Amino acid sequence: MADVFRGLNLLETLKESMERNKLADVKDAMEDLLISRINLAVAGDRGAEKSTFMNSLRGLGPEDDGAAPSASPAASEEVAAYPDPKHPDFRVWDLPPVPAACPFEPEGYVDKVRFLRYNAVFMTFTRVPHPNGVEVFQEARSLQLHAVYFILFALADDTEKSLEAKRKSVLDALTSQGVAQPKVYVVTPSTLEKFDFPRLLEDLGKDLPEIRAHSLLLALPALTSTLVSQKKEAFKALIWAAATLSGGVSAIPVPFVASVVDCSVAVRILTKARLSLCLDNESVERLARLRGVGPAGLAGLRVCPLSVEVTKAEVKRRLAAAEKELAAVSSKWVEMAMPRHARSASRSFTAMLQALNGAIEEMAADTERIVAVALGEEKRC
Template identity: 70%
Template sequence: MADVFRGLNLLETLKESIESNQLSDVKDTVEDLLISRINVAIVGDRGDEKASLINALRGFGPEDEGAAVSPSPTAPEELAFYTNPKHPDFRLWDLPPISTSSPFDPEEYMNRVKFLRYNAVLMTFTQTPHPNSVAIFLEARSVQRETVYFALLASKNDTEKSLESKRKASLEVLKSEGVTLPKVYLVTPSTLEKFDFPALLEDMGRDLPEVRANSLLLALPILTSTLVAQKRDAFKALVWAAASLSGGVSTIPLPLVASMVDSSIGVRILTKARLSLCLDDESIERLARQRGWEVAELKALRTCVLSVEVTKGEVKKRLAAAEKDVATVSTRLVEMAMPRHARSASRSFTAMLQALNGAIDEMGADAEKMLAAAIGVGK
């Protein structure tokens, strides 16, 4: 998922758009990256494990308002969906359990729950997948839907040995039902950083369209240091797109143009980065509760002022400082990113790139410190 823009050829697209003066295309790219909805469906029995998974994917604990509960209040035949107020573009759908009766029509179930409207589907189970679930998987593959995955959810009494035994049995079921090269991911809902969930994210990132993969990446809570690094890289790609737009704003460079023109988009990007990196007070309070830390201890690890609060004044100050210092920045990045006729506008591009990338690095470092403290040496 680190190379979230692999198929967009973002840099070349931006070059071509600026070359032909199609700044609206560049602006649309930035908007797509800032606001991109993704719908993830979870299929399986509505037990403790499924509720825990839904909550963990949102960074919630069972005590949080709006958390999924078990037993579920949703009728067995109905759908339920969950959002995160901080990431309204990320929706989790709790699909009805699949019937175990025979004969079974997978197409009827898929039509009823609108299966193909979801960007990715997790087929969850706690023992082995039922043949009817496999039938849905095969039907999805028959219509070229590749983003369907089998996830074995760990229960309270499971051990690593019992989970491996269940995985082996599950793979045999999948093979016997006609799945070629079957794959089953072991997932511990309460601690997603363990076992196979990071690998599942990597596969989803490769399989999903780039903008959808980016939306998923930015909406997930910080689970591993790798995920923090991927979030940081994704925001730097977004900064590059926004800075390229900034470079095309005016072909006549003016003093402090970046601080005046680009502060609004800078605030939007850094505000989204702060929420995505779970640096806001609410996210830190949840992390402290879940990992047994004092809230004040984790909050004290935020050393970047933007980690605490993103203000237009601070963003303007950083942009202005970057413009004053722009002469010391290598022009190689500018020459790579900007067509020849637009290089007169490179001052704004370089200043925005320097200021926002520096801020992203500082905020990412704060997120890594909090994650290391809460997970690495949690109390």
């Protein structure tokens, strides 16, 4: 995803809303991040590579519930939707192949598949794309949809040398058809951490509105240790929003309201984090199956209790512990983080921030260990 420090822009927006006493705006931002509303569309010939890619975007194997089948059940001109089982508002859309007919009107295809409703569109192929597909790309760009990308699928018998030759052929073809400074991302459908997919995520993060870039980051499976670190950073904005709400509620003179809200919001965030970091049992088992490692070994790498299960009891315990440790937190740091008029609520703000940030650090560390073992980057003890 984009530079993790882009999150500071969102934090500054949240702080400005708090300064203006617009708690509703902060709450809306938090809900957007928790729900992960994002729509990705994949265009190109329907087949094993395309379905595998759509499944990998959601962390699924071909036999998992909700997986896109190799032989698409959709008619050749229909659009098919595949929601993420863990993040229902994250959808991958299977667009029909661009017709090879001549003459061809790209406006008709763009209108028919409703291009503009998607946050990003991937134009996929295994060789030089058909000219009609390039026309669709150009039409989308003319409509100010910038998050459209050419993806060259790496096949099983491809070598680095053959892929570079294919990439050059594709770039030459795109240039000859008038695409200015074309980019082509080489992607292995079943193992997205290879080749250019990380670079594609970086560009996606730059091209998408920030709230959508964060939503996509939180919805994607934990593919690499770098992505895990970026997810952890993205949660900081979400945690800050929650802590801000906590501080606002704490200023309300109603007994027990703050503690109830804190616990409820914290449970939602940490539940989201557990799913986003792929620490739930299904994700761990699925990763083990896809990578050919023992599921029990991966599951045993979860050290943090919240990685195994997010319970109210554990969340309350951590919030209470953070309250007790407030004396060790610099009051100057709190004053810098909180607007002047809200410093009376800084105690609740700081406790929430400290408890959730600590929990996310522990959970992310568990995921980093799991990913390292699953990808063969280190051996289990």
